[in-house]
Amino acid sequence: MTTPYSIPQQAIDDYARDGVVLLKQPFSRTWIDALLTEFRKILDGSAAGSTEYPVRRNKGALNVQNVVLRNALFRRWATESPVAELVATVIRSKTVRFYFDNFFCKEGDDPEQATPIHHDVAAFGFKGTQLPSLWLALSDVGMDNAPLVAYLGSQRDTSVMYRSILQKPGLPLLPGYREHDDIEDYVTRGGFQRKVFPAMLGDVIILNPYTIHASLPRAAGMGGMRIGFSSRWLGDDVRWVPSVYCEVEASSHPYEIPEGAAPPDELFPVVWDAEQGQVARNTGKFTTHITLEPRKGYHRRY
Numbered sequence: 001m002t003t004p005y006s007i008p009q010q011a012i013d014d015y016a017r018d019g020v021v022l023l024k025q026p027f028s029r030t031w032i033d034a035l036l037t038e039f040r041k042i043l044d045g046s047a048a049g050s051t052e053y054p055v056r057r058n059k060g061a062l063n064v065q066n067v068v069l070r071n072a073l074f075r076r077w078a079t080e081s082p083v084a085e086l087v088a089t090v091i092r093s094k095t096v097r098f099y100f101d102n103f104f105c106k107e108g109d110d111p112e113q114a115t116p117i118h119h120d121v122a123a124f125g126f127k128g129t130q131l132p133s134l135w136l137a138l139s140d141v142g143m144d145n146a147p148l149v150a151y152l153g154s155q156r157d158t159s160v161m162y163r164s165i166l167q168k169p170g171l172p173l174l175p176g177y178r179e180h181d182d183i184e185d186y187v188t189r190g191g192f193q194r195k196v197f198p199a200m201l202g203d204v205i206i207l208n209p210y211t212i213h214a215s216l217p218r219a220a221g222m223g224g225m226r227i228g229f230s231s232r233w234l235g236d237d238v239r240w241v242p243s244v245y246c247e248v249e250a251s252s253h254p255y256e257i258p259e260g261a262a263p264p265d266e267l268f269p270v271v272w273d274a275e276q277g278q279v280a281r282n283t284g285k286f287t288t289h290i291t292l293e294p295r296k297g298y299h300r301r302y
Helices: 009-018 029-047 072-080 083-091 180-190 244-251 279-283
Strands: 020-023 055-058 061-065 095-107 133-137 148-152 193-197 204-207 213-215 225-234 270-273
Touching (some): 009 083, 009 148, 020 193, 029 072, 029 225, 083 204
Antiparallel strands (some): 055 061, 133 204
């Protein structure tokens, strides 16, 4: 089920300049059909009362996290498909490690389903410019089906992060952060080009963690489900930068990671290496860590 895919140099250059790039059909249709079938089984199981894959719903938005951790087929996709090499090539990293994953799906046409403007880096305990999201369309995502919107070049200023709207209220504003509401002013002052990225089933969008982005709402009367599968990856420059904002993530680690440390091999082993290729497939060494799922009894405060 592995199909070679050659990334155009233009796509690599576009990502470096814009902080986002769309790749057309990098995976074989066999992979796409298998992933989509497996995800529908997960949804059917949840509807029947299964709690193996926690499914969260809110106003027509549906989220499922850490599927790669729990599912053999998605685990194979992470280690045997071209995904890790795609990521490494686009972000120009010698190695990549798997971080975690989310399904972001939308049903119905509630306008509040539109994803608010944000960037990803502020929500993570790991920080770095080589910490991309790879967003895989598992349905057609046309202009009427909540496509992704990105602000080209907004990733260039890494000196400031805008607090995640997912953080619990009442936390202090730490140095290097601004309030989420300030992000609109940053976009306006920067004059960044706003680009919409409609995608077909099987297309991929790779996003720099500092790139400001959002989604449009679904059109009125829209039926079916818009399915996006987002996997996160760790490149060479990523380091652990703990704060009170990442307590939930820190609580998922089985031990404390030192500040400034690279992702530990035993928790986030290398999946692809520029010299050795798909290391996880060749050696069988691959674990995924439950990220953002707190461990019971955790009391550490940064």
